[in-house]
Amino acid sequence: MKRRDFIQKTSAGTALITLGNLSLSSFATASEIKKITILHTNDVHSHIDPFGPEDGRNANKGGVARRASLIESIRKENPNTLLLDAGDIFQGTPYFNYYGGELEFKLMSMLKYDVATIGNHDFDNGIDGLFAQLPHAKFDFISANYNFSNTVMDTHVKPYKIFIKEGIKIGVFGLGIELEGLVDKSNYKETKYLNPIEISQEMTRILKTEEKCDLIICLSHLGYNYKNETDKISDLKLAEATKNIDLIIGGHTHTFLKKPTIVKNKEGNNMLVNQVGCYGINLGKIDFYFDSKKNVAANGTSIIV
Amino acid sequence: MYPYKIEGKQISISDSIQTNYEIDNFIKPYREHIFKDLDSVLAYSANTYSKTDGEFNTAIGNFMADAIYDQVNPVFKARTGKDIDMVILNHGGIRSIISKGNITTKTAFELMPFENTLVVVALKGTQIDSLVSYLCRSKKAHPISKLKLTIDKDFKVIDATIKGNKIDDSKTYYVTTNDFLYNGGDNMTFFKPNDSLYDLNYKIRNVLIDYFKKVDTISPVIDDRFIQIK
Numbered sequence: 001m002k003r004r005d006f007i008q009k010t011s012a013g014t015a016l017i018t019l020g021n022l023s024l025s026s027f028a029t030a031s032e033i034k035k036i037t038i039l040h041t042n043d044v045h046s047h048i049d050p051f052g053p054e055d056g057r058n059a060n061k062g063g064v065a066r067r068a069s070l071i072e073s074i075r076k077e078n079p080n081t082l083l084l085d086a087g088d089i090f091q092g093t094p095y096f097n098y099y100g101g102e103l104e105f106k107l108m109s110m111l112k113y114d115v116a117t118i119g120n121h122d123f124d125n126g127i128d129g130l131f132a133q134l135p136h137a138k139f140d141f142i143s144a145n146y147n148f149s150n151t152v153m154d155t156h157v158k159p160y161k162i163f164i165k166e167g168i169k170i171g172v173f174g175l176g177i178e179l180e181g182l183v184d185k186s187n188y189k190e191t192k193y194l195n196p197i198e199i200s201q202e203m204t205r206i207l208k209t210e211e212k213c214d215l216i217i218c219l220s221h222l223g224y225n226y227k228n229e230t231d232k233i234s235d236l237k238l239a240e241a242t243k244n245i246d247l248i249i250g251g252h253t254h255t256f257l258k259k260p261t262i263v264k265n266k267e268g269n270n271m272l273v274n275q276v277g278c279y280g281i282n283l284g285k286i287d288f289y290f291d292s293k294k295n296v297a298a299n300g301t302s303i304i305v
Numbered sequence: 306m307y308p309y310k311i312e313g314k315q316i317s318i319s320d321s322i323q324t325n326y327e328i329d330n331f332i333k334p335y336r337e338h339i340f341k342d343l344d345s346v347l348a349y350s351a352n353t354y355s356k357t358d359g360e361f362n363t364a365i366g367n368f369m370a371d372a373i374y375d376q377v378n379p380v381f382k383a384r385t386g387k388d389i390d391m392v393i394l395n396h397g398g399i400r401s402i403i404s405k406g407n408i409t410t411k412t413a414f415e416l417m418p419f420e421n422t423l424v425v426v427a428l429k430g431t432q433i434d435s436l437v438s439y440l441c442r443s444k445k446a447h448p449i450s451k452l453k454l455t456i457d458k459d460f461k462v463i464d465a466t467i468k469g470n471k472i473d474d475s476k477t478y479y480v481t482t483n484d485f486l487y488n489g490g491d492n493m494t495f496f497k498p499n500d501s502l503y504d505l506n507y508k509i510r511n512v513l514i515d516y517f518k519k520v521d522t523i524s525p526v527i528d529d530r531f532i533q534i535k
Binding site: 036048049050060061062063064065066067068069070072091094095097098099103106107110111124125168184186214215246257259260272274276280281282283284285286287288289290291292300301302303304305 | 306307308309310311312313314315316317318319320322323324325326327328329331332335336338339342343414420484488504510
């Protein structure tokens with residue numbers, strides 16, 4: 001039982017173990033175990049090729065063709081895998097300047113991304129530039145707090161998407177950052193930004209109560225945390241202010257974390273916030289294990305990071 | 306149903322992961338086109354120019370501001386019948402040096418990696434005064450064209466002219482800058498309010514590329530457009 005050393009024992013985790021009938025060893029032998037793997041990237045910023053050997057910071061890292069191999073091998077191991085991107089797909093290499101995002105979307109489609117949200121840089125060629133590339137994307141875009149109804153993107157972005165993998169219902173909703181002051185108005189045009197906390201409360205109500213999702217994921221481009229701007233909404237703040245979100249996958253701040261952050265939500269339950277830096281040099285991987293025979297309570301989950 | 310266990314980790318995409326050749330072959334024609342295009346020679350640079358060479362004006366900054374004036378004025382005139390009076394950029398916006406030798410498309414990308422576009426702002430002479438005091442205060446070689454500024458040892462204006470004429474408080478001047486500065490970037494707050502704004506939808510990088518294509522050799526110099534008399 002050496003693995004137990006790695007378990008970050010939260011109060012919830014302790015409660016689980018004291019239940020007695022749910023020991024770790026019994027998980028290993030349970031027959032009804034279902035595993036959902038969530039893979040994610042953020043802020044890839046048109047980094048299609050790996051960094052060269054001479055790069056001062058990220059030498060020989062990244063590259064879509066390598067990411068493809070990695071994702072393929074993970075999918076082979078577990079077909080119940082979702083691949084998500086938290087925005088800022090565009091801007092950062094000449095691939096974007098030359099092709100306007102066409103290649104980024106085509107490659108993400110070849111890698112079978114399931115869904116992505118929209119980052120501020122995805123407006124860099126204007127909302128029309130984003131719209132023009134949509135035919136190259138075989139995956140969906142989700143954003144619950146951007147109201148696109150007076151723009152060309154109207155009807156092309158849904159607030160959330162539901163996936164069912166081996167009977168497990170997974171709801172994913174998107175959140176975008178305040179565009180005013182960050183993106184030129186002529187680029188985002190009539191896109192309306194709505195309060196992320198209020199929208200998240202609405203989303204979790206729909207996904208939990210109406211849709212009865214087993215897993216709720218927020219795909220966010222709000223940014224991990226703003227130390228010097230205490231009023232600014234971030235993933236950590238959102239996590240604390242909401243309930244029923246199991247995982248926030250973030251972006252925007254290019255935050256490199258040693259491991260996903262465990263946050264106590266509004267109800268005191270543990271959930272995860274993760275972000276994997278930028279430029280496609282890392283892939284995030286979160287595995288959720290379900291056991292239909294031993295349905296634990298919301299606070300009975302052990303989190304191993 | 307709730308998950309009983311969650312495991313999270315991050316996997317580094319390193320060179321130990323095999324390249325997927327189906328994907329790589331798909332990228333190849335795009336990559337080759339870009340590299341071929343980026344490496345295409347557009348002009349020749351007589352020297353190496355850096356934004357750190359020069360006190361209040363630099364050869365590279367003068368080149369950028371003058372090139373913008375030359376490229377943009379005909380466009381503006383064709384659209385409005387008016388001439389541009391001056392150009393102002395920011396020193397921080399010069400993102401690299403220009404090296405002696407061949408200038409390629411890549412040079413323009415290095416010099417201007419951002420997608421900023423040019424705008425023309427109609428400013429009253431009184432606002433040009435604010436622009437001039439900004440330049441005096443900033444003590445930086447912000448690139449300018451057609452504006453000439455002489456300051457004393459205390460950074461006070463001795464002389465300021467636009468196209469050789471004293472600044473007239475009641476006149477309207479057509480000032481070209483980029484959208485970033487127009488929106489207050491680098492604390493350039495003097496563009497608002499204004500009489501009118503013309504969005505040229507012309508990217509700075511494309512201006513540079515078009516200019517490089519037009520000329521054979523560039524050999525800009527540090528001149529007397531912005532100097533301090535001590």
